[in-house]
Amino acid sequence: MTATNHITSHCVISNNVVYSNGLPVFENKDADAGAFLLSVYQFLEVKYPKFYKMDNLSKMGLLAAEVLLKNNPISELYEENEIGIVLTNANSSLDADIKYYEGAKTVASPALFVYTLPNIVIGEISIKNKFKGENAFFVFETFDAAFVAQYVAYLLNNNILQACICGWVDLLKEDYKAVLYLVEKRESDVSVPFTVENINKVYLSDTEKPGNDIGA
Amino acid sequence: MKSVFIVADNILSPVGGTSAENFDRLTQNISGVKQHAGGTRSDVPFYASLFNDDQQFVADQNNHTKFEQLLIASISDALKDSEIDCADKKTILIISTTKGNISMLETAADDPELNNRIALSTSATLVAGHFGFVNQPLIVSHACISGLVALITGMRLLQTGQYENAVVVGADVITKFVLSGFQSFQAISAAPCKPFDATRDGINLGEGAGTVILSSNPKYANGIKLAGGSISNDANHISGPSKTGEELFYAIKGALKSAGIEPEAIDFISAHGTATIYNDEMEAKAINLAGMETIPVNSLKGYFGHTLGASGIIETIIAAHSLQQNVIIPTKGFNKLGLSQSINVSHELQYLPLTNCLKTASGFGGCNAAIVLTK
Secondary structure, eight states: OOOOOEEEEEEEEETTEEEETTEEEEEOTTOOHHHHHHHHHHHHTOOOGGGGGSOHHHHHHHHHHHHHHTTOOHHHHSOGGGEEEEEEESSTTHHHHHHHHHHHTTOOOHHHHTTSSTTHHHHHHHHHHTOOSOEEEEEOSSOOHHHHHHHHHHHHHTTSOSEEEEEEEEEETTEEEEEEEEEESSOOTTOEEOOHHHHHHHHTGGGSOTTOOOOO | OOOOEEEEEEEEBTTBSSHHHHHHHHHTTOOSEEEEOOTTTOSSOEEEEOOOTTOOOSSOOTTOOHHHHHHHHHHHHHHHTSOOOTTSTTEEEEEEOSSTTGGGGGTSOOOHHHHHHHSHHHHHHHHHHHHTOOSOOEEEOBTBTHHHHHHHHHHHHHHTTSOSEEEEEEEEOOOHHHHHHHHHTTOBOSSSOOTTBTTOOOBOEEOEEEEEEEEOOGGGTTSOEEEEEEEEEOOSOSSSOOSSOHHHHHHHHHHHHHHTOOGGGOOEEEOOOOOOHHHHHHHHHHHHHTTOTTSEEEOOHHHHOBOGGGHHHHHHHHHHHHHHHTEEOOOTTOOSBOOSSOOEEOOSOEEOOOOEEEEEEEETTTEEEEEEEEO
């Protein structure tokens, strides 16, 4: 029998809207990806100057994590090496790759080159929040809830982690979608079980009418 | 949990085309690193371990890119020595790479069709189709620890019984995209690299592929066991390693714990040893924190260069063959220790009984990984 873990918080960022636990909390309809992410940063009052030097993928992942952690002070509950991050996407770091190589045709920029790896978004979230546990980045053609469920459950059930931020962060030019889940062993008033069904429900929640029951 | 064993392996590098050939040449101090004229990759000459431009990797190229041909050629050779059935539902393909087909950006304008061709899932589907894998392949892209993350992922999928066999392959190709980036960081040495040496001044890049076939089937219990693994993050800087080495130490501790092995039982450490000032210093600190400073340590970057997404796999294979043959490969390029804390760098072939090996890696994004191999 496998232990049940719980989605204690989730965040979706897509199509110029930010959703926290299923509810839209911010919208900026006419902005392009860069301007939209900046407006989210300002809305959330993050106050983290490193944000400005990040590529759009890292910006989006960092902001989604901010939403996820807003009312979940997991750093007070767990040790730094008990909190980890497992992310997936389809386009790896291609958005940053294209920008880096355009620039490199004249002068190669180390500040852009460092973002040509998809796991840098994990590094940025880890630095901001001092998370030092297991981390991994996988690439899939489309979101694979079953894999995320299995991999993260292994980490929690074997006590490698006590809390894990996991999900999907994909961005290429103006197409983007982030769906992050905070998964813990504990239940909360708003948590839902960390099952493939619930993971998929949250993943698709931005494409459905509001009011569906996805808890957390 | 089930035990996981190495069934077969392959290294395809400028040093040689099989694991045995590569291992043999390393014992003869033969390196793939040499100076290259600039050409399409660079405006200036540079040292790297590169395949010859006219080298054939597979008989039928089938519109596969060099990256995909390396994967296919490496997997084919590893499979040849095994009875593993790719079409078995209990077999999964795991691919490790940092940049895959990114060189396509160098010669074509970016458009949706090109972006789709570059996508790692496109390569994974082509390679999986070539061998008839029935399960969707997994792709790991986690900077310079990708190879170890792929091995750890494979180990876990087998330990839990979700699969019985995992074909874990890694490859990266060195083109202008990657080389220009490392050059912009001033991270490339102007000479053959010198891991852990007092005069080290940067890395050499390398091309290559490596395949490790893992199985939980007890009939392979005579093979080297992948006994444990762990991953950590520095949470310090995206392009500079930890100042303390504490987080790589976490990964080492986690790997030993999952393998059920005490630090003193480790006979040698296959380190990342990129020959940058800061990486090697950080590793020395982590090894000291683990109390392993007297255990022989080597870096293989002087033979293969830094093969990025393939490095964790290639270096694990050499470590496994070291365990089997009871010989530690020396650290090519190392002469005089230049670290704030002492470690025992292997600098000549050492023949001694070997049972357990620790393999580590670290990379951009502050990531660290460690695995334990046992005989």
